[in-house]
Amino acid sequence: MSRLIVKNLPKVVNEQKLRNLFSQKGVITDLQLKYKDGKFRQFCFIGYENEESAKQAAEFFNDTFVGTSKIKVEICTALGDESKPKSWSKYAKDSSAFIKKQEKQQKNLDTDILNSVDEKKKKKSKIESIIGEYKDDPQFQEFMRSHAKDKLAWENDLSVTNKNEEKANESDNADVSLDEKLANQEISDADYMKELMGEKKEVTFEKKSKNLLKLYTIKVRNVPKKIKREEIKKFFRPSKAHSIRIPPNSNFCYVGFKLERDMKRALSKDKSFLKGKQIHVYEFTHQKDEKNDSNTHKLNPRWQEQEEKLNNEESICDSGKLFFRNLPYNVTEDDVQKLFEKYGRIVEVNVPIDSITRKIKGFGTVVFMMPEDAVRAYNELNGTLFNGRMFHILPGKANDKVETQENDEKNYKDKKRKELKKNASSAHNWNTLFMGANVVAELISKTYGKSKEEVLESTTGGSGAAVRLALGETQIVLDMKKFLESHGVRLESFDEDSTKRSKTVILAKNLPSGTYVEELQEKFSQFGVLEKIILPPSGVTCLIQFVDPSEARKAFKKLAYSKFKHLPLYLEWAPENVFRTEVEKKNEIVNNQTENAEENTKIVENNEEKEEIREKYNEEEDDTLPEDNTTLFIKNLSVETTEEKIKEVFKKIGKIHTVQIAKKKGTDGTSWTPFGYGFIQFKESAAADKALKTMQMIKIDEKNIELKRSDRTLNMPKHSITKSIKNKEQKGSTKIMVRNIPFQANVNEIRQLFQTFGELKAVRLPRKTGVDQHRGFGFIDFINKSDAKSAFEALHLSTHLYGRRLVLEWAATEEDISEIRKRTAESSTTGGSKAKRSKKALMKEEDFIKLENDNEDDDVNE
Structure with missing residues (x-):
């Protein structure tokens, strides 16, 4: 518990004095002096930021003096805790004094009722005895008739007394049956006594309303x-x-x-x-x-609106939304999210801040994906302590703004815009560097000082408008990429399949060409404080970072799909790690220094010094794929043997691809226990053969190991796979596969687009059978690898041809005849008699030679 109760305080003490005193042991988030009817009750509650500060303050200030009063400092107990001491006040409902007081009042009420019943019975019996003595006296009867207000009253009284005497014996038995009937009824004690007394039910007469004069x-x-x-x-x-x-x-x-x-x-x-x-x-x-007039009672319009909202209010089980309050002012939105995400996946957390003080307002809302998680969070967190304050949670209100449209046909554009705006906050993975054809044409015309007509006009023998726009877009994208990377933007974060999005960085797209930073700052700064705006020279896409998440969320909801100049504004939440951190920037500086150091190592003549420097700076890593039959099974390993130790032992045999030791998770869930065996995979099969001959039964950590061949393919780490892909890009073939080619594009346009980067060997667009139309993909073969690499790096980012983005991949190298024969033989032998034999298995050697030299559209190897 991070909340303290301080008792026996002086009668004259203020909040500032206590805050200055108790803040010596930590940050105080709450301090409340308790009053009743304007009189100080001489105790208070103090909330600290964490439990350690509260414990230290309780130990330090307990039994100390504030003025001349010796104070008592204790840690508060949680609501509903069984160890909580019982209340002693007679006004507290859970105290024994209050219960005794209620029992005493009930007992006094019962005795008063019984006493009143006894008195009435005594008076009645006394009157009946007096009347019984003189009832037969004619003078007494004449006296009563003459003095009675109602002459029938006396006669009724006489008849009643006679009947009472006749039923005197029957009353005893009737009381018993009456008690039994009343005992089975669920009535209060007072009503029970009244029924026993035989009292008549009270008859209420409605007063006749007078005809009031209307004024x-x-x-x-x-x-x-x-x-x-x-x-x-x-x-x-x-x-x-x-x-x-x-x-x-x-x-x-x-x-x-x-x-x-x-x-x-x-x-x-x-x-x-x-x-x-x-x-x-x-x-x-x-x-x-x-x-x-109670029948025509009308509420205030605002009260009536609130009442209707409460009637239509959804419960937590339906909405999954919670409203919380009484937050400490030093809490952030991330702290609140960490508190609630223990109970389930969270869709949105909103903690608004004050625009003047730049501190939170002390309340907010949270929306859970599953409503049952919200119910569980409400039951467990409501009334608990959060950073020294009592955490209050209420059911959240649904959005009461209902948009109605009278005529859907006239307002179709508005309806579509509102639907897009409503779904704008969903995590889209759009192309960050996308630009429309009109924007590209404008930028090209401004760059080269030409008009749009001259840019789009096709010349005889030259490239068409589509190719010009594609090349222009490629150049603009390359410039934009360099600009964003120079300003600390990680472009690879947009390509990662991550659902986590930033809460403060907004990606604004579809901006008009020639947009300035001042215009964007004026547009977005009205919703909060901006930290930075990164706008490339092209001015069609920018990154806007807010200081506070709630202000960024407000700007996103208001400005998504709104009109900026003459174009709609497309907004998207940027990835979570879109900007490089200070650590990554330092690592880049270190990498640049290592590259310089690697260049200096080339001057060193001693090979040993070269290897030490390479190991120190991690100069190069061989990420080429290993050959077949290069994996060995290692048996009888020691528990203390590590993968690094195995690499040191086998590195003299040849290049090692990877080493893995089989392990299982321990009982504690954190440690790993080795099984005593593992695998090692070399780059070359000759190294594996050499290890089987020369390294059998050698000692590693005082244990003789055994080596056997294994057909297992070891998994490569993700970073190794990416490095091998990069290596393949650098050392791969000259052939590129292009997907998503528009069907209206022809071979000449594809050739014109790619021959800008170098001389081409062949361009192939496979066609559909029986139709004079290509299949939407093709193969580009360059003469030089450097030209292929430069074309791949330039065009794979964001190049659009006829509005469709070109997707580039490195094509596989052509297999030689021996490898094809081997693969064909394996497929024919493993398939059996019933297996379907592929067309490749029926081909001869001449067919493969013909295919290698053929320049037709269909390419079997691709």
């Missing part, structure tokens, strides 16, 4: 003090006032008229002067009618 009433404000009714009556003449009511010690009065015309005539005297004071006259009849 037309006015209210007169700013009336002089000690004014008399006659003066007010005289002031409103010729209107005849029927009633005048002046409340005591007030400066207003009420005047009633029988006729409506008299009331209207009196209203005309508004702002007139009465005894030197200007009065104000209002009509009061309709207000009085609304107040008195």
Whole structure:
């Protein structure tokens, strides 16, 4: 618990003095002095940021003095905790004193009822005994008849007494049966005693409502003090006032008229002067009618709106939304998210901040993906302590803004825009560097000082408009890429398949060409404080970073799909790690230094010094794929043997691809226990053969190992795979596969696009059978690897041809005849007699030679 209770404080103490005193042991998030009826109760609650500070403060300040009072400092217990001491006050419902008080009051009530019953029975029996003595005396009867108000009353009394005497014996038995019947009924003790007393049920008579005279009433404000009714009556003449009511010690009065015309005539005297004071006259009849008429009672429009919202309010089980309050002002949105994400996946957390103080307002909302997680969080967190404050949670309100459209046909564009705006916050993985054809044409015309018509006009023998726009877009994208990377943007983060998005960085796209930073700053800064705006020279895509997540969320909701200049503004949440951190920037500097050091190592003549420097700076790593039959099974390994030790032992045999030791997770869930065996994979099969011959039964950590061949293919780490892909790009073939080619593009346009980067050997677009149309992909074969690499790096980012993005991949190298024969033989032998034999298995050697030299559209190897 991070909350303390401080008792026995001096009667004269203020909050600032206690805050200065107790803040010596930590950050105070809450301090409350308790009062009752304006009188200080001499205790308070103090909340700390963490439990350690609260414990230290309790140990340090307990039994110390504040002024002349010895204070008692204790750690508060949680609500509903069984170890919590019972309340001692007679006003607390869970205290024993309160329970005893209630029992005593109930007991006194029962005794009073019994005493009243006994007194009534005694009076009744005494009267009956007196009447019984003289009931037969004629003089007594004549006396009672003459003095009785109701002559029938006396006769009724006599008949009652006679009946009582006759039923005296029957009453005892009737009481027993009555007790049994009443015992089975669920009634209160007081009603039970009344039934036993035989009291008659109270009969209530409704008073007849008098025919009240309806008056037309006015209210007169700013009336002089000690004014008399006659003066007010005289002031409103010729209107005849029927009633005048002046409340005591007030400066207003009420005047009633029988006729409506008299009331209207009196209203005309508004702002007139009465005894030197200007009065104000209002009509009061309709207000009085609304107040008195219960059948036609009307609420305030705002109250009625709130009541309708509460009636239509969803429960937590339906909405999964919670509203929380009483947050410490030093808490961030990430702290709140960490608190709630223990109970389930969170869709949104919103903690608004004050625009002036730049601190949170102390409340917020959270939306869970599964409503049952919200219910569990509500039950477990409500009333608990969070950073020293009592955490209050309520069901969240649904969005009450309902957008209605009267005519869907006329407002179709608005309806579509609102639907897009509603779904704008979903995590799209759009192309970051996309630019429309119109924007590309404008940028090219500005760069080269030409008009759009000249840019798009095709010349004989030259490239068409589509190719020009594709090459222009490629150049603009390359410039944009360099600009973003120079400003600390990680472009590879947009290619990662990550669902996590940033809460403060917004990616704004589809900006008009020629947009300036000042324009964007004016547009977005009205929603909060901006940290940075990164706008490339092209000015069509930019990154906007806010300081606070709630302000960024507000700007996103308001500006998504809104009109900026003459174009709609497309917004997207940037990836979570879109900017490089300071550590990554330092690593880049270190890498640059290592590259310089690697260049200096080339001058060193000693090979050993070269190897040490390479190991120190991790100069190069061989990421080429290993050959077949290069994996060996290692048996009888020691528990203390590591993968590094195996690499040191076998590195003299040949290049090692990877080493893996089989392990299992321990009972604690964190440690790993080796099984005593593992695998080693070499780059070349000759190294594996050499290891089997020369390294059998050698000692590693005082254990003789055994080596056997294995068909297992070891998994490569992700970073090794990416490095091998990069190596393949650098050392791969000259052939590139191009996908997503638009069907209206022809071979000449593809050739014109790629021959910009170097001389081509062949361009192939496989065609559909029976139709003069290609299949949407093709193969580009360069003469030089450097030209192929430069084309791949330039065009694979974001190059669009006829509006479709070209997807580039490195094509596999052509297999030689021996490898094809081997693969064909394996497929024919493993397939059996029933297996379907492929067309490749039926081909001869001449067919492969023909395919290698053929330049037709269909390419079997591809």
